[in-house]
Structures are given as C-alpha cells and as structure tokens.
Amino acid sequence: MAQISLSEVFSHKHNPYPFYAQLREQGPLSRFNWMGSDMWLLTSYDNAAVILKDPRFTLDRQKVEPQKGGQKPVDEKAAPYIPLAWSKHLLNTDPPDHTRLRTLVSKAFTPRMIEQLRPRIQQLMDELLAAVQHQGEMDLVADIAVPLPIAVISELLGIPVEDRKPFRAWTQIIVQSQGAAPGQTTSALDAEKKFIRYIKTLIASKSVHPDNDLTSRLVQAEEQGDSLSEDELISMIFLLITAGHETTVNLIGNGMLALLEHPEQMQLLREDASLLPGAVEELLRYTSPVTLSAPRWATEDVSLYGQLIRKGEMVRYALLAANADPQQFSDPEVLNILRQENQHLAFGKGIHFCLGAPLARLEGQIAIGTLLRRFPHLRLTCDPAQLAWKEGGSLRNLVALPVAF
Template sequence: MADPYGLYARLREAGPVHRIAGPDGRPAWVVTRYDDVRQALADPRLSLDKRRARPGGYQGFALPPALDANLLNMDPPDHTRIRRLVTQAFTAGRIERLREPVRRTADALLDGIAPDGRADLVAAYAAPLPIAVICELLGVPPQDRPDFRGWTDALVAPDPARPGRAKEAIGSMLGFFGRLIAHKRAEPGDDLLSALIAVRDENDGDDRLSEDELMSLAFLILFAGYENTVQLIGNATLALLRHPGQLAKLRADPARIPSAVEELVRYDGPALLAIRRFPVDDLPIGGVTVPAGETVLLSLAAAVRDPLRFPEPDRLDLDRDTAGHLALGHGIHYCLGAPLARLETEIALGALLERFPRLALDVPYSELRWRPSTRARGLLTLPVRY
C-alpha cells in the first residue's frame, strides 16, 4: 500500500501482462505497460459488462440493481445512450458555475483550521471539500448530507473486522437516493440531479433512463466524484510537500497550478487500476493471449510511470509534458468527472498554498497511513503543521 509504484515497476520490467490473484483471491490478468494499457482502455473487445465474466472470476464489489446499472458496468449502446444523456446535464457551464462556491468552501474550511497550527488535512480539508461540492452539484441540502466518506470507505476499503459494514452502507445509500430523487421530483431545483430527473421523466423515446439507471447514475456521480477527488487533493498536497523545489515554483507563480495538476495526477493519481474488464473473445495483449471472460486489470499506476513514455517517471516535474497520461482513463470510459476533479484540485491547492506559506508534514513520510485498497490510492490521514 505504501509503495505500489515500486511493485508495478518490477512487474512492468518483468513483462507486459501477468496472471495474478485479484483483490478477492480470484484469478485476474494485470497489464502494466503504457502502450498496452492505452490500447486496451479503448478496445471494444474488452467489456465492462459483468455478464461477460467467467464464473468464479474477479468482478469487483457487488451492488443491488438499483445502484449497479451505472456507466462502469456498461458497454455501447447502453453506455453511449446514458453518457450522452448525462453529458447534456453535466455541462462545462454548470461545472464553471461551481468555481466560486468551491473557493468559498475551501476558504471556510481553512478558516476553521487556521488557528490550530496543526491539522489532519484529509479529515479537515481534502474530504469535506469534495463532499460539499458534489452535494452542491446534485442539490443535496447541507442538513441532509450524510456520511458519504463512511459509505465509500466501506465499499472501497472494507474493514475485515466489520464484514457487514459494506452491506449496511449499500442499504443506507439506497434509502438516501430514493428519498432524494423523490424530493427532487416534487421540488426540482437548478441542480444536476433535477436536470437528470427531467431527462428521465420528460423523454419518452428509446433513449430515456430507467429508474434504476437514474439512481445508479446519481450514485456513481456522488461515489466517484467524492472518492477520486479526496484522494487527488491529498496525494497532490503530499507530493508538493515532499518536493520543496516544485512547491516553490507554484508559490512563485500560482498561475501554473492548472498545468501542475496534470503532472500531480500523473505522479500519484487516485486510481491504481482501471475498472475491471472482460474479453469478449480470446484476446492478445502484450504478446499474451487472455481467454474470453477472464478478468483484465489495466494498471494506470504502472502505465503513467512507464519510462518508455515518461522519462524519469518517478520524478515529480511540474514542467513535464504530460500529454496522453492515463491517470483519469482514456477512450469512451474516460472519467466523466475529470473537469470537476481538476477544478476542485486547482482551487484546493491554490487556497491552501496562499493561506499557509510554511505548510509542512508533521510526521515522517514513513509514518503516513494509506487506505487498505488495491484500487484506490489515497491517504487515511495527512498530518501537517503551518
């Protein structure tokens, strides 16, 4: 967990494709090199539909139909239909209108910790900021915002000591989204969820959303929008604190922050692996034939540190040409929320560096604790002083 990049470097050097035991002990194939991962991310012969999986293979965590009918489990034409519909509501203008609310939220969170001199930056800043933003986007009133962090942690990094926690989290989410959608139907607002409900209810054609698809889409936007952004903010802050020369460049010229975010997400992004895929036929990848229906895990973490694509890949370089990095995916399944994650991270870093000119780690790097997940790359805590 502390050094996935060292492991993936050894795998990448040993070969492009490896048969492994997946996170649940079931067999899977992991792909490690940039060119192979990039090609596979856009290959229609690799399906996201779990019905393509062989019995007994790794499929990821199980969700009820009301949450499982989402873009991460779909191929065209259903994926194309739903992605087109959500893109109509998830516009660049709607994202840009969040800029000022995001900055106000960031400033308010920093106001709250400023007098203390020390803080856990994950709990105090990196986690509550994206929760507030995604709730603002979906139109969730502040008083109705439950423990999203607890729910996502229960699914992404389950606690072996609490085997029933994931099931409890799923039940809580089902109840929450059911109530929220009913409320938005009765009292629509100027928010993304109201827009999606309108798309669902006012479209009588073949491309309309089913009720399960609507709820699953709301779940995915909240789940992925929160989980990926909290990791990205935390990882990016840590990377800068460990590279004072690069940090000094941003302090001297804050206008560089948007381009710096691309190198920060390449260097230590929120996802180690892309969502699992299943070949529809026996498929050659990197000189290895993967049998149809077996699980393929595309290692984003290995691909973005491939020295054949990014020279000196283990070095943080804010002047690097990051074009084509795969940290947020590639092809038709490219991260839908990438523009929002970039916006939040730019604002979060800008506000943090502006407020605390002497920000520093408050513990040795070796004492930092990482989430116990092979999928999500993120800190449990980030103790800092300022």
C-alpha cells in the same frame, strides 16, 4: 510471468514505483489471484491503451457471466445489493448503452455548469481554512481533502448538509470493500442498503419538487424520448458521488503530500500561480488517486503478449504503473510540474474518459492553490514513512496527513 495476489497490488501505496517497475521488467502482463480466480494486470502505458480500445474486452460483466451481473430489480429485503449499484452506470456499460447514458447525463453535467461553481468552491475552501486558521496545525485529509469534495458534490446533487456525513461514511465503506472476501462485506451490504433507500427517497422528492441541482436534472434528462430508469438513476448518482468525491479527496491529499515531499516544486508553484493547471495534471499522473482501472472482461479467448486470456477472465491496468512508464514519460518517477507532454491516464481515455474530470481539476486547482497562498510555511509534522494508507480497495488514499503552518 509473475503470479501475484491482489493484496500485494494494494499493499504498495506509499511508494509503488519499485513494485510496478519490477512487474514491467517481468513482462507486460501479470496474473494475479482475486477471490480464487485468475485475473490479469497490465502495467505499461501502451498496453493499457490497447485494452481501452479493444472491443474484445467489455466493461459489462453481464455479457460474459449473465448470472453474476446482478441486473435485477432491487429487493429491499435481499442482499447483496452491491452488484446493482455499479451495474448500470458509465463505467460498466459499452456502446450503445454507454452512448445513451452519457448523452443523457452530459446534458446535465456541462463544463459551463462546472465553471460556474468556481466562486462557490473557493468560498467553501476559504471557510474550511478559516475553521483551522487559529490552530496552527491540522489533518489536511480530514479538515480539507474530505470535506471540500463532499460539500461540492452534495450541493451539486442537491443533498442537504445534514446528510453529508452519513453519505461519506456509506461511500467509504462500499468503496473500501472492493476486493474483500465475501465474509468481510457485511458492513458494505448494510451501507449499500442505506444508500439505495436514501437515493430512492431523494429521487422521488426531486421528481415532485425539482430544483436547480444535478439530481433534478438527471430525473428530467431526456433525449429523443428516452430517460433514465430508477435503477440507472441510483447507479449514476452513486458513480457521481464516488468519482466526484472519493477520487478528488485523494487528488488533494496525495497531491499535497507530493508537493510537501518536493519543496522545490512547491516553491515554483507558490511563485507562479499560472502553473497550477499543469501542476494538477502532473500530480494526477504522479500520485494516481486510483490504483487500478475499472475491470474489463474478455468476451472471447484472446491471445495477448504471448498469454491466453480466456473468455470471462478479468483484465485491469495499473494506473500509476501506466503513468510511470519510461516508454511514455521522460523521468517518470520525478515530480515535474513544468512537464509539457503529459497524456496521463488518470481520467481514462477515449469514450470512457471521465465525465467529472473538469470538476476534479477545478477542485484540485482551488484547494492546492489556496493552501499554498494562505499557508506559506506549510510543512509535514511527521516522517512521510510514518503515514498510513488505507488498506484494500482500488483507491490510493491516505488515512491522515498531519501538517503545521
């Protein structure tokens, strides 16, 4: 059985296939060290599916370590804040709490509402391209992949234009701090404080002056006399910003890099725009915007694949490894936008399937389709091996993607 460090998992972002293939060859379950504790990593598709459905593994850390869950009221003068931010949303709860929260949130986040955003997302994309058209070159991450999703989720939540820049900075700092040593989280704690203060002000404003936005709908959400508490609202809005923004940045950036590195696939897509939905699914599988799944904890001692996972130990699965499992996908390390059977795990599976998947897919289709249509000669201006990837964190994100057109 392999014994690896978490930093090793996060260090293979440009070409992770060989690393995960090696782990799979050594066994279905690898142990890694995180802040001095043993954690477990699954690298095959079937194994990941087992964890997603096994009731012996919980998303709620409070069930195995109540003293570490952070489930307590916010103290504006105290730190750390970070446990609160992801203690009461859809990624950290099990049924029946998860069922209750999802029911309340889904009433304000319907596929019909997302589809109505199509003209506005296209307009935002056209404006971004108009701003760089005269330059002949751009950083596709900074000029397109970042501002498009943050504009969409900000408008969806009713966040003013002037507040988008700090919002982006706060979420970036917090997300990238995951897995960092305690002494390296000072900036994340500061960002978390500012985030919570801002969201509390926003919630108070929307409570008094509701508008036609998602924050107002979440404030007003009610099902059989139930509603979201303030802590749940803060946590849910943080999740929507992160899941609806940071991961979509990576879908657009990583997806365009994959197409630029596979010009024959890019040409297929240029010649037939009807291939866009399938192409986005393949890019989600092939590029994996997220490196690791949300953590789960064993609620009892569990014997799995010949190894003993003790109660309270963390288990995660590597999304790109699962999505590149040759037992599930034919030629998994080949980008094939014509792939027919593509039940990837980029959005999870089962009751925890990502609520924002329709929005991410829509933004990816519009962004990538518009780029290929408007810039027929789009090309990288550096060797792909020279591209830098952000260190740490569970996201697989490029620092920059310089292109010319």
